[in-house]
Amino acid sequence: MRSVIDIKDLSTKELEEIIAVAEDIIENPEKYAHKCDGKKLATLFFEPSTRTRLSFEAAMYELGGHVLSMSDATSSSAAKGESVADTAKTVSCYADIIAMRHPKEGAPLVAAMNASVPVINAGDGGHNHPTQTLADLLTIHREKGRFEGLTVGLCGDLKFGRTVHSLINALIRYKGIKFVLISPDELKVPSYVKNEIKECGLEYIQTKDLEEYMPQLDILYMTRVQRERFFNEEDYLRLKDSYILTPEKLANAKEDLSIMHPLPRVNEISVSVDDDKRACYFKQVLNGKYMRMALILKLLEVK
Amino acid sequence: MNIDSIKNGFVIDHIEAGKGMEVYNLLALDSLDCSVAIIKNATSRKMGKKDIIKIDAKIELDMDILGYVSPTATVDVIEDGKLCEKKKMTLPEKLTNVIFCKNPRCITTTEQELPNIFTLTNRELHEYRCAYCETKASK
Structure with a gap:
């Protein structure tokens, strides 16, 4: 019985296997329509989420399985003070697999330590969000056909942005990747993440200037400055509009740039960019569903 | 300064100077009934200064705590007044x-x-x- 709490829980070979299964699902969806007949996924969401929960649920339905959903922590036993450990033990009695989102960092790990079924971390505070990374990887794979040698710009909240840390962690496994880390001083990538890049012998540039580095980028990964990660509203208001991507800012970008965003966006990508053929963020949403399907199959050991 | 020699117990030696009290507190040595001596800033050829703790009883010593607070520390195990084992600390995993x-x-x-x-x-x-x-x- 395996759980996926951190993208590091999956080896490079496993990541590639999951990508291959997702590609096969895209090509042959009917082959997978009954793979999870009779299986149940419990989605335990202790924090608001639309796309991740619906993506997990759509993934399970498309595999022929069923879904038990808890989407509001205030109506759950957690509101009565039940521990994450007890919730995990209890839900293990009903479901074959659990997807959990929790505002507290490490909560899905606690669930995995106590559950008797696989647990997938669907986001724990500002910490990890491995299935978003799976969506990102499939998107890069489908858009670029490779991971090696890409120049990847990460822009916005690189401090609290869990998707950024997980994506860096997945991409440092590949040769020749170069990172351009674009953020205000207050939202820089934490030093331990930069150390991981250095330890892999890869290059990174840290800058506040998006436009200067735009022409070099193969991927531009925009992120939202998240209100819920700040203890101080003033800091949030000061930093939230640091970067807004507009068609003008893309003037010097490569023709085959891929613009990505984990969504939801607020205003960091202007809607006028949506029609640009380089915008990939809605494809990313769809890719997320396919990767979640592939991950569920792997963890349930369904062939 | 005279401190009685130990019959059965431990000498925690080579504790980084200034860390003796932290070791004492984390090992909860204040709850012991036996003699416990803390020597602060003892002269050391290797370290210049060091702290030493002597415990006159065979207790369960948490080596992880010791290794974490002062990885330079050594533990001499004393039985019947004689040194019978010397343990070196490492940082615990x-x-x-x-x-x-x-x-x-x-x-x-x-x-x-x-x-x-x-x-x-x-x-x-x-x-x-x-x-x-x-x-x-x-x-």
């Missing part, structure tokens, strides 16, 4: 309920029955991170 996570977003802040587990992530830098949220331990 895992610490349970020795240090506590200070990240207000960590699950351990709301679920206080959870053990506080830290794992060694960089031996050279003596760096430990919370097993749940990966926040670096601050000494």
Whole structure:
């Protein structure tokens, strides 16, 4: 019985296997329509989420399985003070697999330590969000056909942005990747993440200037400055509009740039960019569903 | 200064100067009935200054705590007044309920029955991170 709490829980070979299964699902969806007949996924969401929960649920339905959903922590036993450990033990009695989102960092790990079924971390505070990374990887794979040698710009909240840390962690496994880390001083990538890049012998540039580095980028990964990660509203208001991507800012970008965003966006990508053929963020949403399907199959050991 | 020699117990030697009280507190030596001596800033050829703790009883010593607070420490095991074993400390791979996570977003802040587990992530830098949220331990 395996759980996926951190993208590091999956080896490079496993990541590639999951990508291959997702590609096969895209090509042959009917082959997978009954793979999870009779299986149940419990989605335990202790924090608001639309796309991740619906993506997990759509993934399970498309595999022929069923879904038990808890989407509001205030109506759950957690509101009565039940521990994450007890919730995990209890839900293990009903479901074959659990997807959990929790505002507290490490909560899905606690669930995995106590559950008797696989647990997938669907986001724990500002910490990890491995299935978003799976969506990102499939998107890069489908858009670029490779991971090696890409120049990847990460822009916005690189401090609290869990998707950024997980994506860096997945991409440092590949040769020749170069990172351009674009953020205000207050939202820089934490030093331990930069150390991981250095330890892999890869290059990174840290800058506040998006436009200067735009022409070099193969991927531009925009992120939202998240209100819920700040203890101080003033800091949030000061930093939230640091970067807004507009068609003008893309003037010097490569023709085959891929613009990505984990969504939801607020205003960091202007809607006028949506029609640009380089915008990939809605494809990313769809890719997320396919990767979640592939991950569920792997963890349930369904062939 | 005269301190009685130990019959059966331990001499924790080569503790980094200034860390003796921290070792004393974390090992909960204040709860012992036996003689316990703390020598601070003793002269050391190797270290210049060091702290020493002598415990005149065979107790369960948590070597992980000792290794974490002062990896330079050595433990002399004394039996019938004679040195019968000398143990060297190393940084432990895992610490349970020795240090506590200070990240207000960590699950351990709301679920206080959870053990506080830290794992060694960089031996050279003596760096430990919370097993749940990966926040670096601050000494």
